[in-house]
Amino acid sequence: MHVSTSSIAKAITDAQAHAQAGRLDEARRLLRDVIMQSPEHVDALSGLAYLTMRRGHDIDAFTEAARWFDRALAAQSARPGISGTQERIGLLRDAAFTHQHAGNLIQSRTLLVELLTLAPTPENLLALAMGHIALQELDAAQSLLERAIRAQPNAWELHYNKGRLLGMRGRYDDEIAAYRHALRLAPNAVPVHVNLGVALRDLHRFDDAMQAFKRAAQLDPSSAAARTNRAQTNLMRGEFEHGWREYEWRWREGPPTRPAFADDRNQWDGKAALAGKTILLFAEQGFGDTMQFARLALDVAHRKPARIVMRVQAALASLFLQSPRFADAGIEILSDDAPVPLFDVQAALMSLPHLLNLRVQTIPAPIPYLSVPAASAAGLSTKITAPTTTHRKRIGLVWRGNPHHVNDANRSTTLAQWEAMLRATHTGIEWTALHDRVPDVEQPLLQRLHEADVLRDVRPALTSFADTAREIAELDLVISVDSAVAHLAGAMGKPVWVVLPFTPDYRWLLDRADTPWYPQARLFRQTHRGEWVPVFEEIERALAS
Known part of the structure; x- marks a missing residue:
């Protein structure tokens, strides 16, 4: 579709209508056509940035959105009289947020400095302070937070973030005092109760920490942060029954982490018979987590499924494929960059402790379960240099x-x-x-x-x-x-x-x-x-x- 100069305004309006109706591809196509006709059109460039952010919250989406924001800001700068307008201020704030989530922390801070120059509000002081914190520039961050608190002393969010900063600086008692100050201003602020609980747990004040998490969950029963932190505290104390059950709330905390192929409809419940079925087990967190919890796949194999597939990170696939313990148990190893096969039920490796009712006394330790052949036996050149001495x-x-x-x-x-x-x-x-x-x-x-x-x-x-x-x-x-x-x-x-x-x-x-x-x-x-x-x-x- 060709967009003439006279119809650009209509194309922008139509794109906004498509976006509001959820027709993102059509909105994106119209905006791209506008940019083909008018490469410096600020609304079209920023519109593509916002549409890209709606695509997902992964780093690729943030990186692409940041590029559109940069083009919009550059085009905006070329327009006379725009530098101090609300339009510029809003674009700077959103661009800084996007760059931060794309990992471009220095660029984010640069944009926030300009934002604060144009609009020195407590909100923007806090935003720049958070930018400095992301770069571990804690002195600058604290100075900005103190300025913001002087300007708005009754804003609980400022005292909350001051507490987070003090914790990073090792001033733990002051951290807790800042959280308690925030709670005097906003007794029902769930994030403050959660962070207070974490701070108390880190000082080994476990009963007090559990009370803070309990209060957060009472105020907001859907708070995944309250539930997962309470779960981790229970697990740390060896209270596995409650801990593993509540650890399932991790799926609801932060950006979505559950793979698209896994949902409640095909989730194995740990009780249903596996005979005649294919079960897919999958890694979800770090390399160490996968290596630790993969042992539980051997317990699942004892349930005699028709087929058991364990999907691990690509970086670990070779290690697991060379470890005979899994092949001997009939467990197929699948790299997470390979297509997912058909399956009947699935479970995350880190959900298996809950599904198998694991307790401290029943942790299986089939050591060793990871091993590799020596380089010579594997047909590899010996890259490791020999020890320089034999007696050490x-x-x-x-x-x-x-x-x-x-x-x-x-x-x-x-x-x-x-x-x-x-x-x-x-x-x-x-x-x-x-x-x-x-x-x-x-x-x-x-x-x-x-x-x-x-x-x-x-x-x-x-x-x-x-x-x-x-x-x-x-x-x-x-x-x-x-x-x-x-x-x-x-x-x-x-x-x-x-x-x-x-x-x-x-x-x-x-x-x-x-x-x-x-x-x-x-x-x-x-x-x-x-x-x-x-x-x-x-x-x-x-x-x-």
């Missing part, structure tokens, strides 16, 4: 986890924090870094330690989890923070020491040095929040003994 113990080290994990700042360490121990022990231990990549800031130190024969850097050899498993097989011990490699070593039956923060992930439970998930593992826990030095000292004593 061989220990693998993982000092940080996935930097994108929501709790990474709490659970990860730095290589510099381990350096003294590595140098003090390397004459009796051959240390190997089990990282396929490290942050740029740590590469010079890793290179120095490698050249000094203190810590082997085998990154070129670790191109897959199967490669990492082959390296682990040659070691005497793995020491790791809470990471996928810790689960890999545990599932392989390798002795593994797991280094945990004061408030660990729920799976590691509390107040114990062992774990029923991996009987050969030993846990080293912080006894005070954020203090790693005593943990390193305990590890060094354990190594010496």
